[in-house]
Amino acid sequence: MKKQDSPLNGIWLFMIIASTVVAAARGTMPELTEAVFESAANAVTLAIGLIGALALWLGIIRVVEAAGLMAVVARLIRPVMLRLFPDVPPEHPAMSAMIMNMAANALGLGNAATPIGLKAMTELNKLNTAPGTATNAMCLFLAINTSSVTILPISAMTVRAAAGAAEPGSIILPSILATIASTTVAIAAAKLLARPDTQPAPVDVETLEPDHPLEESPPEPPMVELDPPGLWGKIIFGGLTVLFLGAIAYRLTVQGTPALAATDLMAGISNWLLPIVICTLLLLGYWRGVKVYEAVTEGAKEGFDIAVRIIPFLVAIFVAIGMVRASGLLDGLTQVLAPITEWVGMPAEALPMAFIRPLSGGGAFGVMSEIVNNDPDGFLSYLVSTMQGSTETTFYVMAVYFGSIGILRTRHTLPAALAADLTGIIASLVICRLTF
Secondary structure: OOOOOOHHHHHHHHHHHHHHHHHHHHOOHHHHHHHHHHHHHHHHHHHHHHHHHHHHHHHHHHHHHHOOHHHHHHHHOHHHHHHHOOOOOOOOHHHHHHHHHHHHHHOOOHHHHHHHHHHHHHHHHOOOOOOOEOOHHHHHHHHHHOOOOOOOOHHHHHHHHHOOOOOHHHHHHHHHHHHHHHHHHHHHHHHHHOOHHHOOOOOOHHHOOOOOHHHHOOOOOOOOOEOOOOHHHHHHHHHHHHHHHHHHHHHHOOOOOOOOOHHHHHHHHHHHHHHHHHHHHHHHHHHHOEOHHHHHHHHHHHHHHHHHHOHHHHHHHHHHHHHHHHHOHHHHHHHHHHHHHHHOOOOHHHHHHHHHOOOOHHHHHHHHHHHHHHOOOOHHHHHHHHHHHHOOOHHHHHHHHHHHOOOOEOOOHHHHHHHHHHHHHHHHHHHHHHHO
16 A cells, blocks of 8 residues: 655745745845744744643543543543544543643633643554554544634634723634634544545554554553542532632632732633642542542653653744745745735735634744734634634644554545635634624
8 A cells, every 4th residue: 555645744844945046036035044044943942842731641641541521421422523533442542632632722721622632642653553643533623623613712702801801701702703714624534534445444443453553652641540639638628619610700709809800810711720720630540549649740751751852843844934035935925816816805914813723723823823913803803813822833743643653654634634724714714703
């Protein structure tokens, strides 16, 4: 069977060569050269910065696994997940990790979603009989990940609130509707583009031969011994839980009635949600009898290895993106397409956001922030905020997720993800026109 080449090969090379040609024509070679080295350095810096987040969340995931909570979550959504991922055994750790990743994305917990997603990819790779080639389950998971339904677009709402928008949370409904549309297209495209003849055969993990190549995968960490808390543990941590719930009630009622509107409310959601999630997961593990400190440190060991593995992939994609931006290629595409997009109702000022969002999360966030600060209550601000909350950095996600497990042949992942991105942008425009 002939191995499929990755669409990223041609696209990545085109980005490099086209940027160089445009830079030569526009006289921006000095900026292009600077962007090459700066982007490469930024990629390494980002990978190093991910070590802490990876270690923390992989440790928390280990607590959740040891407590048996991931299996519970997997059983709750089992009927849907079995239809989406028929090649993944229902009780396999990959199933529950994918569910947790989708839940984190839905809540806008980007920093938490990435480590959990990397954990899911690691587990999916243990079912892969063709190392280096993405399975149908991987392709579908990545397509969903780059378009996952967002209930709380926290970052966009925070920027709108800080800029003084009258209704910072008005983008919640448009973002939900747009991501429902993009996720539906992502699933449909991934299913339609999947070719059974290129799908690695499913693995029966219970009957693996000793010399099977999957046996080279790192062994699962030993099961953590469950030791339910004693009387004093229940009193202390039960009391702290009650005090915390009381603090939330006090903040929302007595102290916070006038203050938690607009900016304070959005900042409160952003600042409170992540600590609440962390504390809830750790406490659930503690009540189940998990030795949480030992479990966290055991799970965190994997974080450094993953961060190192993704550096080459991040460098390659960051350099290409940096060259596209520095050469002026992005500006040129915006000018060429502006008449067409204005004819369909999209302001030309929103085009950079549409182009940059699949390439660079930081770049898209900067574009959105600038537009929102200039006119927080205008249609353009409303549109780009919805785009920010309902689309994802496709190329970054693919580089990180596939790079973490050494996948080079991504098969139909990119077409499915880009179809979802385009749907998200179009849906954002249509919904914003109807609701603004």
